[in-house]
Amino acid sequence: MTAQPQPTSSSAPSGSSERRTSVRRVVEARGLGKTFDPDGAGVTALENVDLEVSAGEFVSLIGPSGCGKSTLLRLIGDLTDATTGEVLVNGRPARQARLGREYGMVFQAPVLMDWRTVARNVELPLEVMRFPKAERERRSSRLLRLVELDDFAGKYPWQLSGGMQQRVAIARALAFDPKLLLMDEPFGALDEMTRERMNLELMRIWRETETTILFVTHSIPEAVFLSTRVVVMSPRPGRINRVIDIDLPHPRTFDTREQRRYFELVIEVREALRGIEMAVDADGGRPDERIVAEGLS
Numbered sequence: 001m002t003a004q005p006q007p008t009s010s011s012a013p014s015g016s017s018e019r020r021t022s023v024r025r026v027v028e029a030r031g032l033g034k035t036f037d038p039d040g041a042g043v044t045a046l047e048n049v050d051l052e053v054s055a056g057e058f059v060s061l062i063g064p065s066g067c068g069k070s071t072l073l074r075l076i077g078d079l080t081d082a083t084t085g086e087v088l089v090n091g092r093p094a095r096q097a098r099l100g101r102e103y104g105m106v107f108q109a110p111v112l113m114d115w116r117t118v119a120r121n122v123e124l125p126l127e128v129m130r131f132p133k134a135e136r137e138r139r140s141s142r143l144l145r146l147v148e149l150d151d152f153a154g155k156y157p158w159q160l161s162g163g164m165q166q167r168v169a170i171a172r173a174l175a176f177d178p179k180l181l182l183m184d185e186p187f188g189a190l191d192e193m194t195r196e197r198m199n200l201e202l203m204r205i206w207r208e209t210e211t212t213i214l215f216v217t218h219s220i221p222e223a224v225f226l227s228t229r230v231v232v233m234s235p236r237p238g239r240i241n242r243v244i245d246i247d248l249p250h251p252r253t254f255d256t257r258e259q260r261r262y263f264e265l266v267i268e269v270r271e272a273l274r275g276i277e278m279a280v281d282a283d284g285g286r287p288d289e290r291i292v293a294e295g296l297s
């Protein structure tokens with residue numbers, strides 16, 4: 001009996017079709033928990049979290065303040081130690097993955113060095129790792145082209161707008177060609193228009209680099225627009241409450257935000273969050289003002 005030919009394998013080399021069909025796990029978190037100050041007041045920031053992220057996904061974490069989004073990202077990035085459970089990144093313990101420069105990180109503040117040019121900010125991690133000058137320059141000019149800042153390579157951070165500075169931070173995080181990009185509210189400080197432009201830009205970068213992205217946000221529209229999956233978290237203790245598949249077609253464009261399916265998904269995420277807010281209220285907690293504001297907008 002002859003095997004059925006795979007629809008994708010006829011024109012593609014077998015290697016690449018194999019890559020496409022076999023799901024590679026970039027993040028695997030099992031039974032992950034984090035308690036701060038266990039001997040004192042003991043804040044359980046995260047409890048029993050399981051999360052798998054496959055290669056090429058764009059997963060957003062959303063939830064009220066204090067539900068452990070940053071803690072989860074920091075555990076995956078090995079910036080803090082887990083109290084329970086384990087994290088694998090590309091099949092290796094998070095510590096090893098960090099030392100192997102397998103992920104890049106971007107935070108809300110771009111943290112650029114004002115006395116270094118844009119290009120030399122992007123090159124900084126490569127300098128620390130003693131990459132040869134020619135290679136550093138090759139990489140920084142490729143990355144600045146990617147974030148459309150090649151004309152600003154010789155400028156200083158203070159000569160750039162907030163959105164441009166954040167693009168420099170993204171280029172710097174991509175300096176080692178990481179398979180995983182961890183982003184903690186990277187556009188939280190930007191105005192709405194700039195944020196929407198950055199969302200489009202990030203979608204293009206994600207597609208061009210094929211990097212897997214784990215993204216923390218407070219914005220429901222942003223989470224829906226960007227993601228392949230939205231992970232809704234709840235506080236006290238931080239847990240994963242729901243995971244919503246975002247089945248909007250790619251590429252996501254300006255028009256995506258006007259599609260009926262987009263609105264349906266925004267409502268779905270909003271309702272999941274409202275359920276959490278109501279539970280928090282009943283519990284005597286204060287709802288997060290930012291979430292409420294965006295939920296009503």
Ligand code: ADP
Pocket residue numbers: 036037043044045063064065066067068069070071072238
């Ligand atoms: P989010 O990013 O969702 O707003 P965080 O992960 O920052 O939430 O925080 C989760 C919980 O852990 C909160 O209750 C917060 O106060 C607590 N927490 C975070 N970092 C620390 C820390 N370094 N020490 C003590 N408690 C912390």
Ligand code: MG
Pocket residue numbers: 069070071
């Ligand atoms: Mg946070």
